[in-house]
Amino acid sequence: MDINRLRNIGISAHIDSGKTTLTERILYYTKRIFAIHEVKGKDGVGATMDSMELEKERGITIASAATYCEWEGHRINIIDTPGHVDFTIEVERALRVMDGAILILCSVGGVQSQSITVDRQMNRYDVPRIAFINKCDRSGANPYKVVDQLRLKLNHNAILMQIPIGLESGFSGVVDLVSMKALYFEGKNGEVVREEEIPAKIIEEAGVKREELLDAVSMFSDDLMEAVFEESVTEDLIYEAVRKGTISRQLTPVFVGSAYKNIGIQAVLDGANRYLPSPGQVENVALDLDDNEREISLSTDSKAPVVALAFKLEVTPYGQLTYLRIYQGAIKKGHDLIITRTGKKIKVGRLVRMHADLMEDLSSAQAGDIVALFGVECRSGDTFTDGDLNYSMSSMFVPEPVISLAVTPEDNKSQHNMSKALNRFTREDPTFRSFVDQESGETIISGMGELHLEVYVERMKREFGAEVLTGMPQVAYREAITRQTLFDYTHKKQTGGAGQYGRVAGFMEASDEGNYEFINQVKGGAIPTEYLPAVNKGFQSCLKKGPTFGFPVLGMKITVNDGKSHSVDSSEMAFTKAAIGAFKQVYKKAKPVLLEPIMKLSVDGPSEFQGNVMGSINQRRGTIISSAEDGAFTAIEAEVPLAEMFGYATTLRSLTQGKAEFAMEFSRYTKVPESLSEALKGNKKKESKGEKKK
Amino acid sequence: MKGLISVGPLRILEKSSRRGLGPGNLGALIARAGVGKSACLIHFALDKIFRQERLVHVSLKEHPEKVTSYYDVIYHDLIKALNIKDDSEYRTLIDKNRMILAYLNHSFDLRRLQANLKNLTEQLQFRPDALIVDGLDFEEAERELFEGLKTIAQESSLEIWLSALSHRHITETNERGIPHPCNKLDDLLSIILQLKPETSGLFLSLLKDHDGLGNPDISVKLDPNTFLALD
Numbered sequence: 001m002d003i004n005r006l007r008n009i010g011i012s013a014h015i016d017s018g019k020t021t022l023t024e025r026i027l028y029y030t031k032r033i034f035a036i037h038e039v040k041g042k043d044g045v046g047a048t049m050d051s052m053e054l055e056k057e058r059g060i061t062i063a064s065a066a067t068y069c070e071w072e073g074h075r076i077n078i079i080d081t082p083g084h085v086d087f088t089i090e091v092e093r094a095l096r097v098m099d100g101a102i103l104i105l106c107s108v109g110g111v112q113s114q115s116i117t118v119d120r121q122m123n124r125y126d127v128p129r130i131a132f133i134n135k136c137d138r139s140g141a142n143p144y145k146v147v148d149q150l151r152l153k154l155n156h157n158a159i160l161m162q163i164p165i166g167l168e169s170g171f172s173g174v175v176d177l178v179s180m181k182a183l184y185f186e187g188k189n190g191e192v193v194r195e196e197e198i199p200a201k202i203i204e205e206a207g208v209k210r211e212e213l214l215d216a217v218s219m220f221s222d223d224l225m226e227a228v229f230e231e232s233v234t235e236d237l238i239y240e241a242v243r244k245g246t247i248s249r250q251l252t253p254v255f256v257g258s259a260y261k262n263i264g265i266q267a268v269l270d271g272a273n274r275y276l277p278s279p280g281q282v283e284n285v286a287l288d289l290d291d292n293e294r295e296i297s298l299s300t301d302s303k304a305p306v307v308a309l310a311f312k313l314e315v316t317p318y319g320q321l322t323y324l325r326i327y328q329g330a331i332k333k334g335h336d337l338i339i340t341r342t343g344k345k346i347k348v349g350r351l352v353r354m355h356a357d358l359m360e361d362l363s364s365a366q367a368g369d370i371v372a373l374f375g376v377e378c379r380s381g382d383t384f385t386d387g388d389l390n391y392s393m394s395s396m397f398v399p400e401p402v403i404s405l406a407v408t409p410e411d412n413k414s415q416h417n418m419s420k421a422l423n424r425f426t427r428e429d430p431t432f433r434s435f436v437d438q439e440s441g442e443t444i445i446s447g448m449g450e451l452h453l454e455v456y457v458e459r460m461k462r463e464f465g466a467e468v469l470t471g472m473p474q475v476a477y478r479e480a481i482t483r484q485t486l487f488d489y490t491h492k493k494q495t496g497g498a499g500q501y502g503r504v505a506g507f508m509e510a511s512d513e514g515n516y517e518f519i520n521q522v523k524g525g526a527i528p529t530e531y532l533p534a535v536n537k538g539f540q541s542c543l544k545k546g547p548t549f550g551f552p553v554l555g556m557k558i559t560v561n562d563g564k565s566h567s568v569d570s571s572e573m574a575f576t577k578a579a580i581g582a583f584k585q586v587y588k589k590a591k592p593v594l595l596e597p598i599m600k601l602s603v604d605g606p607s608e609f610q611g612n613v614m615g616s617i618n619q620r621r622g623t624i625i626s627s628a629e630d631g632a633f634t635a636i637e638a639e640v641p642l643a644e645m646f647g648y649a650t651t652l653r654s655l656t657q658g659k660a661e662f663a664m665e666f667s668r669y670t671k672v673p674e675s676l677s678e679a680l681k682g683n684k685k686k687e688s689k690g691e692k693k694k
Numbered sequence: 695m696k697g698l699i700s701v702g703p704l705r706i707l708e709k710s711s712r713r714g715l716g717p718g719n720l721g722a723l724i725a726r727a728g729v730g731k732s733a734c735l736i737h738f739a740l741d742k743i744f745r746q747e748r749l750v751h752v753s754l755k756e757h758p759e760k761v762t763s764y765y766d767v768i769y770h771d772l773i774k775a776l777n778i779k780d781d782s783e784y785r786t787l788i789d790k791n792r793m794i795l796a797y798l799n800h801s802f803d804l805r806r807l808q809a810n811l812k813n814l815t816e817q818l819q820f821r822p823d824a825l826i827v828d829g830l831d832f833e834e835a836e837r838e839l840f841e842g843l844k845t846i847a848q849e850s851s852l853e854i855w856l857s858a859l860s861h862r863h864i865t866e867t868n869e870r871g872i873p874h875p876c877n878k879l880d881d882l883l884s885i886i887l888q889l890k891p892e893t894s895g896l897f898l899s900l901l902k903d904h905d906g907l908g909n910p911d912i913s914v915k916l917d918p919n920t921f922l923a924l925d
Contacts, residue, residue: 607806611813618818626758626794627810629801637758 003300003368004278007076008325010094010127012118013104018134022104022259022268023067023078029191029266030069030076032355066312066323066354066370074273077370095121097311097325097370100246100276101129102268107141107256111149111632119154128246130253130271131156136164137171137258147254153631156252159216161242162267163209164256165199174256174264175202177210178238183267190262214238220245239274246275279368284327286383286391289340296391300367302330305388306337310378315424319375323354326371327393329386332364340383340392350374380430404446405453406437407460410467417466418443425456432456442471475597475643477680478554478669479546481590484509489582490564491574499569502527502578504535505562508590514555514669516543527563527575534572535560538579547584548592549681554669594677595669597642603652605660607634612655620644621673639667701775701922702737703898706914710885710903715855717823718848719884720840722876724858724901729889731857732756733921734898735826736768738855743791744784747823750793750814754802754829758794761828765792771920793820802830804842811850825854832858832875840882856883870907889916895924 011019027033068077079094095101101122105115122129131150133143143164150158162174165182173184175198182199186192198206214233218225221241227233245251253275257264280300286307287293298307306329314321324331331337333351338344352359352372365371378384383392409415422434422445433446447453453470460466488505504527511517518536527535536558543553563578601622603613607629613636617624622640652660672680707714715721725731742749753761769788773781795810814820827843847854858875868877876886886902899913915924 610810611817614813615817623789624793624818624820625762626796628758628796628798629806629810630798631801 001075001366001369003280003366005074006278006368007074007272007276008079008097008099008279008368008370009076009272009276010079010098010101011104012094012101012122013106013115018106018259019104022102022132022134022265025190025259025262025265026071026076026078026269027067027069028189029269030071032067032069066372068353068355068370071269072273076269076272079370094311095125095127097309098125098127099279099282100272101127102272103129103131103252105131105133105146105150106138107133107136107143107146108138110142110146111153115154119156126249128249128275128277130246130255130268130275131158132264132268133254133256134259136167136256137169137261137263139168141167141171143167143254143256150252150254153633157216157245157250158252158254159213160209160256161213161253161271162256162264163202163206165202171258171261171263174267175206176267177206177213178235180206180210183264185263185266190265193266217241217245217251220248220251243275247277247281284393286327286389286393289390289392293392298328300328302366304328304367306331306384306386307389307391307393308337308384309393310376310380310382310384313378313380313428315428320377320427321354322373322376322378324371324373324384326365326367326369328367330364330366331371331384333362336387337384338387339378340385340390341379344377345387346376346378346384348373349376379427404444405457406440406442406471407445407457407468408442408471410469414466414468417464418460418468421456421460421464421466425459472646477549477551477597477672478595479549479551479592480554480595480669481508481510481556481587481592483589483591485586485590487582487586488562489578489585491578491581493574494569499566500571500574500577501564501566501569502531502571502574503562503564504560504575504578504582506558506560506582508583508586509557509559511555511557516540516555517557519557519559521559521561522563523561526565527560528565528570531565531570531572531575532560534575535563535579538576539583541576542580542583542587546592547587549594549677551594553592554595594672594680596672598639598667598670599642599645600667601636601638601640601645601662603636603638603660603662605634605652605656606632609656609660610634610636613652613660616648616651616655620648641672702741702772703734703914703916703921703923704738704741705923706887706898706900706912707885709912710900711906712904715853715885717851717853719904720844720847720854720856720882721885721887722856722858722879722883723887723889724860724873724876725889726860726862729891730896730916730918730921731859731889732764732828733768734887734889734916735828735855735857736765737772737921739792739824739826740765740769740772740788742824743787746787746791748791748793748820749824749826750795750811750822752802752807752825752827753794753796754827754831755798756796756829757798758796761794761796768921771922775920775922793822804839804846808846811846822850822852824852827854828857830856830858832856832879837879837882840879844882860888870902872901876901891918896921 011023013019066077066079068075079098103115103119105111133146135141136143147158147160150156160177162176164171165173165175173182175182180198182196184194184196186194214228217238218228218241221237221244224233224237224241227237242251242253246253253271255264255268255271257268259265284298285295286298288296306326308324308326308331310322310324312323331348331351333348335348336345337348339346350373351362351365352374353362354372359372362371385391407418409418425432426434431447435444436442437444445453445456447456457468457470460468484507486507490503491500493500518539520532522532539558543556546553601617605613610627614624617636617638617640620640621644622638624636624638626637628635648662652662723731723734739749739751751761765788773784793814797806811822814822843854860874864874866877867873868880870880872880872886876883880886880902883902884904887898888901889896889898896916896918897913898916900909916922917924
């Protein structure tokens with residue numbers, strides 16, 4: 001396969017803009033499938049790319065399914081990516097390995113917040129793109145407005161390659177501004193493209209838009225500029241100039257159509273072939289681990305040593321399926337590969353090319369290609385080489401999880417299945433984490449949003465037979481003292497048997513650093529040196545569970561400056577007990593307060609929702625630090641107690657029509673307001689009474 | 695923080711006829727690029743905040759994170775100069791009384807500012823007493839914008855301080871001696887200050903003082919690093 005005729009493209013946009021519908025048409029026209037099934041279709045089959053049962057049911061794409069097709073002598077590898085905010089890691093992964101992308105926009109909704117998020121992600125990976133304004137058949141469709149938004153909101157040098165013939169219910173075809181022909185899509189599924197003269201009523205408009213196109217793209221080609229002056233413009237000159245502009249990310253060619261109505265899809269495929277880069281035209285770098293992580297430019301030479309990146313793992317009933325992008329060299333069946341991270345050697349057993357959940361066996365694959373390996377144990381993001389090089393591809397951007405949930409298996413069988421499921425999910429998806437909370441003993445799962453976690457809980461049930469109950473996770477409260485307090489305690493038990501005697505005196509105070517500190521200021525051997533570690537141990541043992549609220553105690557400084565021992569009855573145990581006694585004696589006098597984790601919260605969303613978002617943060621005891629407007633988008637930074645943030649994803653979604661997204665990370669611990677502190681204290685008492693009764 | 699005025703550039707306002715800008719009024723601080731307009735305005739802002747007044751810092755060029763770090767640096771110098779050991783009370787005042795609004799990539803307009811101020815009042819019960827607007831391009835902005843700001847100041851009874859960038863090569867002044875870029879706007883500005891580096895140091899002087907002209911001879915010498923008053 002000529003690498004110049006290979007395209008690796010992602011299809012990205014916000015939810016419900018028609019990504020899966022478009023992909024379904026592409027597969028149909030390229031003869032990879034022989035029937036079109038709709039997302040949420042009446043036939044109950046679901047779209048081809050939504051291979052997971054759950055995806056078909058919900059009509060959203062969850063896992064990005066890779067597939068390929070051939071169009072006009074080009075092989076196009078497509079990764080269909082989810083549009084929902086909760087699944088952005090899938091988008092990130094797709095963009096990481098893609099050389100170009102089709103950005104889909106809704107001709108009614110225009111550039112929405114998720115389009116902006118996706119666009120930012122594309123910028124991060126320098127992905128050239130073409131845009132497709134979909135749903136031109138819908139009521140309220142206005143592709144011209146969307147082009148303006150592309151320019152204003154996303155700073156794209158967007159230029160229409162086509163104009164629509166009619167709009168809304170009258171949308172019937174497109175005018176190609178390069179060939180200056182009208183295109184109509186006929187046949188049962190729009191597979192027959194009929195070329196006609198441009199209808200008289202829009203010929204003038206077409207002329208104006210072509211002038212705009214030539215003005216914009218001639219900036220990228222002197223030959224085209226000259227041809228414009230000499231009125232000798234050819235189609236090839238335009239294609240070449242648009243291609244240059246697109247690959248350099250200075251131009252975004254825009255196509256229009258309706259995937260659902262089968263209008264304009266073939267032109268988008270032509271656009272992908274013509275304007276998006278081949279793997280050879282994209283610079284990819286790896287880090288040379290033997291040379292202080294120096295960046296090395298990779299070549300698409302198939303004879304060069306192999307460098308490949310595992311960008312997605314999927315667990316199938318037959319073992320792990322590893323999606324791989326080959327950046328350099330060639331991978332052959334039966335050859336050995338080394339995983340850079342572990343140095344582990346693996347043999348290439350089954351090498352396949354994926355078509356949604358179907359696969360095609362291959363004997364070899366070349367640089368630039370996207371394939372999958374069967375039965376290889378590795379992690380997402382691992383680099384593979386043939387052992388000649390010690391290279392690692394730069395790591396993918398992995399956002400931190402923002403929400404956690406406690407999961408409890410319903411029975412022993414579910415317990416076993418749940419651990420199997422969690423083990424698999426955490427390897428498949430770096431944004432999904434699981435751990436056992438040492439304090440509550442609960443299994444906590446964390447991820448990018450409630451839907452994200454909800455999907456995994458569903459998958460646990462469906463794929464692994466693990467029935468689990470979900471609950472609210474325990475917020476990690478802490479307590480700390482606020483006042484310096486003196487202690488003087490004698491532990492004495494000298495009534496029969498071996499006696500116990502130990503006296504400790506000193507003071508406790510809050511430590512500036514927030515850590516536990518133990519200061520020995522004992523003079524004259526009042527406490528023999530060998531017993532001081534026991535005193536320290538006694539105090540430390542009290543910190544695990546504060547006497548007032550029952551949470552771990554943070555930031556305490558203990559200074560011991562006096563004491564007394566007995567030549568026979570003193571022991572390590574006696575001094576440990578003396579320290580515990582001293583702690584309990586004065587802890588409450590030291591005015592303990594309850595602390596709660598405060599999260600730094602960022603909410604990004606369209607500016608029109610600024611007030612709603614601010615209100616929602618305020619209601620959650622949050623403090624807004626700043627609000628930054630950029631174009632039509634506002635980013636709000638705030639600090640909010642974690643305890644108030646559960647369910648926020650849902651609240652935010654409903655407040656902002658799903659157009660805003662948020663991220664949060666731990667900032668610090670601060671004092672819980674008095675009223676809440678009392679309520680928590682009450683709850684804690686009830687809990688401990690309940691435990692005692694049990 | 696009683697000592698703030700004695701150490702900060704605000705000492706100049708003590709010398710103004712009304713001892714400050716006052717609600718409903720616009721004030722401008724003129725200086726060339728890099729001289730320290732933002733730092734001086736942050737001193738003004740901190741003064742407001744420590745007087746328990748609520749302040750909105752509007753940044754038209756910098757991201758909020760950068761604005762916050764400017765505040766941190768200036769605050770640190772101030773605390774050091776006033777020899778304050780436990781500053782937790784002041785930190786709380788900053789958290790409570792300061793709000794940063796940034797308008798990046800030419801996102802600023804009056805309608806947005808008004809909407810944002812309304813949101814602050816209605817959603818957060820944060821009604822500002824003063825606004826600092828840093829980074830407004832006086833050359834590009836229309837007079838209507840300043841008139842609009844004046845209306846906001848009057849309607850909401852707040853004072854608005856603006857930073858104004860001057861250029862070495864533009865020496866024009868109006869008949870009252872007010873230099874570019876405030877020369878065509880001085881009817882809207884109640885106080886105009888100028889921050890100017892001289893061979894003998896950095897000086898903040900009063901060019902316009904409410905209804906009258908300021909006395910340029912009345913000036914405060916500032917430390918060019920901390921912008922604290924030297925004399």
